């Protein structure tokens with residue numbers, strides 16, 4: 001990609017448990033120029049009948065992205081920093097394979113545009129050394145973008161984990177999830 | 192290099208190229224109607240034919256692409272083909288010719304793309320038949336003011352030299368150049384001013400195609416302007432630079448951004464596939480209990496994911512991919528909560 005001031009010492013740390021559902025990140029995400037003022041972040045009620053708990057989900061920028069592998073049009077690419085980019089506008093044929101195959105439920109199909117869009121780590125910002133919009137506004141620390149050392153200082157009882165298990169599949173990601181100290185992976189569905 | 196050669200694709204591409212050469216020989220009546228001045232263009236086209244078909248075949252061999260390719264043709268050749276043919280026609284007018292989906296991405300962008308696509312289509316429609324010798328113009332014997340048009344060696348029409356038909360035919364490439372230049376200007380402006388585009392664009396991926404189109408159009412237009420206003424003084428320069436830029440376009444067609452011209456019709460297949468899916472059973476998310484996609488698509492994605500080496504199967508025989516995107520996000524949030532709960536503290 002174009003710019004080379006991407007800061008490789010900074011990482012994304014998410015802690016969905018801390019999400020208070022304020023939607024500030026969603027508003028901030030809509031400011032991102034690369035997604036044409038459409039918010040790409042997901043803020044959901046986890047189980048509305050049982051709890052008011054909300055959860056936040058950004059693209060995890062997988063090391064071996066399922067979305068890119070199932071794309072029939074080669075529209076999704078990963079760059080040298082590990083950022084998995086939103087669909088190439090000229091190529092995407094809006095088949096929704098990525099929407100359905102992403103284990104984190106991240107990509108969205110924008111039907112009128114015949115295009116998939118997703119979080120691309122605010123590439124307009126991160127490529128010039130800034131933090132993603134969502135991480136600059138999250139008031140509860142559910143989204144944090146910075147150095148590993150700083151995170152360790154802020155969350156001494158948590159460990160950043162970037163390995164997930166979905167059934168038989170192990171997925172490694174660029175983005176970390178904050179887990180109880182000592183954890184090595186998050187098992188999403190083991191049964 | 193040969194260790195990575197895809198034999199099947201090479202064979203198909205070789206056959207397609209031979210067919211093209213045969214069609215050129217037949218269509219130009221053994222090159223009798225072939226214009227020798229266009230020989231460099233001809234070799235560019237033949238190379239592009241091989242490379243485009245080769246790349247297309249390699250691309251089709253990818254499991255997700257193959258799945259849609261087969262599904263699309265199956266629907267068109269099924270017993271219930273009528274609604275699919277109608278869908279195809281509708282799609283052809285609204286999305287392919289009308290390019291509604293690009294206008295929905297932005298008005299200026301839609302107009303810019305339409306101008307470029309219109310100009311290029313017109314230019315292709317004129318250039319390829321001329322280069323292949325399939326169409327040629329001859330003065331009607333016995334006079335100097337009537338032209339005859341021959342198609343595959345057969346006379347199809349004649350027109351007077353000073354008529355609107357002559358104007359339209361002989362200036363078609365000039366008009367196409369003007370359309371392309373206007374479109375390129377709109378797109379360049381966007382690439383210079385839109386912060387999001389500036390962040391993700393690349394020179395070879397986004398600027399080079401625009402510059403190449405501009406160079407082709409300017410030199411093409413230059414040939415006519417030079418002829419009209421400069422008595423052909425710059426003809427050699429214009430003709431050579433035009434040939435170089437067009438041949439670069441043809442050689443680059445299979446590799447760069449222009450490949451989307453070839454790839455894009457796959458969108459038709461998706462439209463048919465969606466229609467077929469809507470007519471069949473729908474997938475209901477075990478978490479949200481709502482319909483979120485067609486069952487056909489969910490099952491196909493599961494197959495394709497398995498084929499390329501992902502195994503999202505759970506022990507109970509279901510799959511993580513049976514959940515809707517929202518369901519998947521909820522599963523992750525619940526698993527995270529449980530991990531925190533098990534550790535004895537919700538935060539840390």
Ligand code: SF4
Nearest residue numbers: 059060062067084102
């Ligand atoms: S989280 Fe989903 S969208 Fe993001 S890279 Fe991974 S598979 Fe692709």
Ligand code: SF4
Nearest residue numbers: 071092093095096098
């Ligand atoms: S929706 Fe677009 S990006 Fe996603 S898999 Fe289909 S073609 Fe690829």
